[in-house]
Amino acid sequence: EAGVTQFPSHSVIEKGQTVTLRCDPISGHDNLYWYRRVMGKEIKFLLHFVKESKQDESGMPNNRFLAERTGGTYSTLKVQPAELEDSGVYFCASSQRIGLVFHNEQFFGPGTRLTVL
Amino acid sequence: DQQVKQNSPSLSVQEGRISILNCDYTNSMFDYFLWYKKYPAEGPTFLISISSIKDKNEDGRFTVFLNKSAKHLSLHIVPSQPGDSAVYFCAATERSNDYKLSFGAGTTVTVRA
Numbered sequence: 107e108a109g110v111t112q113f114p115s116h117s118v119i120e121k122g123q124t125v126t127l128r129c130d131p132i133s134g135h136d137n138l139y140w141y142r143r144v145m146g147k148e149i150k151f152l153l154h155f156v157k158e159s160k161q162d163e164s165g166m167p168n169n170r171f172l173a174e175r176t177g178g179t180y181s182t183l184k185v186q187p188a189e190l191e192d193s194g195v196y197f198c199a200s201s202q203r204i205g206l207v208f209h210n211e212q213f214f215g216p217g218t219r220l221t222v223l
Numbered sequence: 224d225q226q227v228k229q230n231s232p233s234l235s236v237q238e239g240r241i242s243i244l245n246c247d248y249t250n251s252m253f254d255y256f257l258w259y260k261k262y263p264a265e266g267p268t269f270l271i272s273i274s275s276i277k278d279k280n281e282d283g284r285f286t287v288f289l290n291k292s293a294k295h296l297s298l299h300i301v302p303s304q305p306g307d308s309a310v311y312f313c314a315a316t317e318r319s320n321d322y323k324l325s326f327g328a329g330t331t332v333t334v335r336a
Contacts (some may be wrong), residue, residue, distance in 0.1 A: 110266070115326065137321070148225060149267070149312060149326035162323060197266055201322065214259075214266030 108132065110215035112198050118221045126187040127218045131180070131200030138181050139201075139212060140173060144194035152196075155181060167192075188222045195219050226250045226295065227315050229327035237335050242300040244330050246313030253315040257324070258287060258298050261310045271298070271313070303334045 111130045119125050131138050140152040152171070153163040157178035166173070170189070175181040185192055199212040228247045236242045242257075254275040259267035273280040273287045273296070280287050286299045300307055313327040 115264075137322075141324070141326075146328070148227065148328040149314075149324075151323050151325065154323060162320075165323075199266075211269045211272075212322065214268070216264060216266045 109124050110198055110200050112196075112215040112218050114218060115216065115221045118223065119188055120223050122187045124184065125188055125220060127183045127185075127220070128195055129181045129183070129198030131198070132176060132213055135200035135202050135213075136178070137178075137201040137212075138175060139182070140183055140197040141197040141199065142194050143193075143197065143217075149197065154184075185220070188220075190222050192197055193220055193222045224249075225328075226253075226314070226325045227313055228312050229330050230302070231330050233330070233331045233333070235333045235335060236303050238305060239302045242298075242303045242307065242332055242334070244298040244300075244311050244313070244332070246296050246298075246327055247294060248296075248315050248325075249327070250315070250317075252317050254289070255316050255318050255322070256289060256296050256315045258264040258285075259312040259314060259315070259326075261329070264290060268310055300332075303332075305334050305336060308332055308334045 113128045125213045138155040141149045142148045152163040154161045154176045158175050166187040197217045198215045201212045226249050257272040258270040260270045261267045271282050271285045288306050289296045304331045310331050312329045314324040316322050
């Protein structure tokens with residue numbers, strides 16, 4: 107079974123540019139989460155999809171960030187325009203939903219390291 | 224506001240000895256706690272978890288202890304092995320909140336031969 111994959115692994119852009127990160131969850135996982143780790147600090151929740159629906163986007167920093175999950179499969183996270191403070195590692199995670207019970211283990215991808223210059 | 228805190232950024236331990244990692248939380252609504260392990264250039268990997276109805280959970284060399292009154296949990300690794308060298312993240316969640324995880328900043332463990 108393939109794990110969670112993320113693309114690209116590393117992105118270097120200039121302030122003001124646009125970047126789109128992609129996450130492919132484990133096949134069959136309805137839940138998809140985006141997290142971010144900035145400067146070696148804690149990993150912070152950004153948002154949560156259940157299939158194609160945004161369940162919780164309370165962690166999104168501002169309206170420069172846009173996440174989508176068309177068709178309930180892969181997800182993209184777009185940052186437009188990027189600012190210096192957006193630099194960090196963006197992790198995607200996925201988990202199963204079994205009936206009405208959410209499986210508690212989230213499987214993480216390797217992350218995308220974003221550097222904004 | 225950081226709801227999960229790991230106050231020790233690093234820990235060095237000799238191979239074969241016990242590693243003890245600590246974690247404190249502030250949100251009394253958290254009812255499920257997890258530890259994740261992370262190697263460089265990889266994503267965090269689930270290690271062990273504990274529900275708030277328990278005070279201890281053991282899995283091989285790894286044991287997690289939960290002290291709800293103190294809002295404190297710890298991870299014990301016995302015996303420590305070189306492959307345990309990694310960053311360990313403490314995480315907490317409210318199961319009613321779809322398992323949105325709140326993480327600490329991580330503790331880097333180095334196991335010396």
